[in-house]
Amino acid sequence: MEYYYSHKKIQIAVLEKYKKLPFAIIAMENNTGRPVNSNAVFRLTGKKRILSFSRNKFIYSNELLTRFYSGKLVAEENNGEWIFTLTLSLQDYITGVLYSEYSADTPPEALKALAAVMLFRTAHSDNRHGRAKFCDLTHCQVFQGIPADNSIIYRPALGELSYRFIGYSKSNLPVFHSTCGGVLFSEQLWNQNGSYSHSLIKKKDCLADGKILCSASPHFFWNRTVNKSVLHGILSEALANSDFQNSGVIGITDFDSLENESGVIEIELTIKKIRMNIDRFRLIVNRKMGWHYLKSNLFTIKQSGANYHIYGNGLGHNVGLCQYGAVELARRGRNWRQILDFYYSPKLPPIHNN
Ligand SMILES: [Zn+2]
Numbered sequence: 211m212e213y214y215y216s217h218k219k220i221q222i223a224v225l226e227k228y229k230k231l232p233f234a235i236i237a238m239e240n241n242t243g244r245p246v247n248s249n250a251v252f253r254l255t256g257k258k259r260i261l262s263f264s265r266n267k268f269i270y271s272n273e274l275l276t277r278f279y280s281g282k283l284v285a286e287e288n289n290g291e292w293i294f295t296l297t298l299s300l301q302d303y304i305t306g307v308l309y310s311e312y313s314a315d316t317p318p319e320a321l322k323a324l325a326a327v328m329l330f331r332t333a334h335s336d337n338r339h340g341r342a343k344f345c346d347l348t349h350c351q352v353f354q355g356i357p358a359d360n361s362i363i364y365r366p367a368l369g370e371l372s373y374r375f376i377g378y379s380k381s382n383l384p385v386f387h388s389t390c391g392g393v394l395f396s397e398q399l400w401n402q403n404g405s406y407s408h409s410l411i412k413k414k415d416c417l418a419d420g421k422i423l424c425s426a427s428p429h430f431f432w433n434r435t436v437n438k439s440v441l442h443g444i445l446s447e448a449l450a451n452s453d454f455q456n457s458g459v460i461g462i463t464d465f466d467s468l469e470n471e472s473g474v475i476e477i478e479l480t481i482k483k484i485r486m487n488i489d490r491f492r493l494i495v496n497r498k499m500g501w502h503y504l505k506s507n508l509f510t511i512k513q514s515g516a517n518y519h520i521y522g523n524g525l526g527h528n529v530g531l532c533q534y535g536a537v538e539l540a541r542r543g544r545n546w547r548q549i550l551d552f553y554y555s556p557k558l559p560p561i562h563n564n
């Protein structure tokens with residue numbers, strides 16, 4: 211098992227944030243720091259190299275970004291954009307995701323839980339980016355290369371991390387997010403089919419003592435104040451290609467992710483009073499205002515004069531494993547299987563408070 215996993219290869223679309231920038235890649239020797247080959251700009255092969263690149267390495271030398279990758283990196287130009295495809299071992303990839311998603315002091319059982327999720331996602335996902343399985347951004351999962359110093363991060367033994375994700379499949383991969391803010395939503399968030407009749411709230415992120423597991427996260431509270439006309443403009447523009455193209459948005463009803471007793475999550479827009487999936491609303495707003503503007507799907511909107519006040523909890527979509535919650539469960543002595551049972555079991559988890 212271990213042999214199979216550690217030798218399995220995976221292709222990842224890396225440096226996605228930099229695909230539109232003119233820059234040079236230089237492969238450098240690990241020990242000397244000297245360039246391997248001055249012609250190594252477009253095609254790099256080798257066991258383990260330091261890649262350093264910048265938008266303009268001569269003028270913006272202080273903006274040099276260094277990434278450590280293993281495997282083989284191929285850079286191709288396509289219609290003025292770079293496509294960087296990294297081929298590396300599955301073991302190195304999952305190690306790199308853990309390194310990118312968690313800090314070095316994370317309890318090993320929380321890292322193992324996320325590694326098991328990654329193992330399932332990798333085995334069951336189609337290629338989502340051309341010939342690459344995943345990209346290196348939050349769209350798939352963050353991958354910033356492998357740690358330069360292997361001693362600082364847990365390297366999972368993938369063969370030991372097989373877990374039965376009941377009800378999950380290629381069309382319903384297990385997902386994770388940074389901080390739920392206290393409330394976990396079901397996968398139905400993305401599967402409402404125009405019907406908003408069932409509850410999206412799966413459960414609270416807590417054990418029997420009621421203390422929210424991810425409350426130590428720096429993203430636990432957030433708030434925004436936005437001018438009404440700004441938010442109306444963003445929504446009107448997003449709806450311009452739909453059936454509502456001749457009617458602008460003139461209002462948003464006060465909203466609370468938790469207010470409705472049935473847990474139905476919807477946003478009414480006063481064009482014709484349409485209802486919008488909360489995750490769609492969040493993405494529409496964030497596309498204009500920045501990806502961390504509405505940080506999660508758990509928030510309230512209240513009108514006040516010319517503004518909307520938005521108060522929220524958490525970071526991410528609120529579905530699947532809550533990373534800060536998983537760390538807290540590990541600190542309270544839960545092993546990786548119990549952590550996965552807590553976040554992915556279709557039933558209430560068999561975890562009891564000590
Ligand atoms: Zn992606």
Ligand SMILES: [Zn+2]
Pocket residue numbers: 389390391392393415423424532534535
């Ligand atoms: Zn949480």
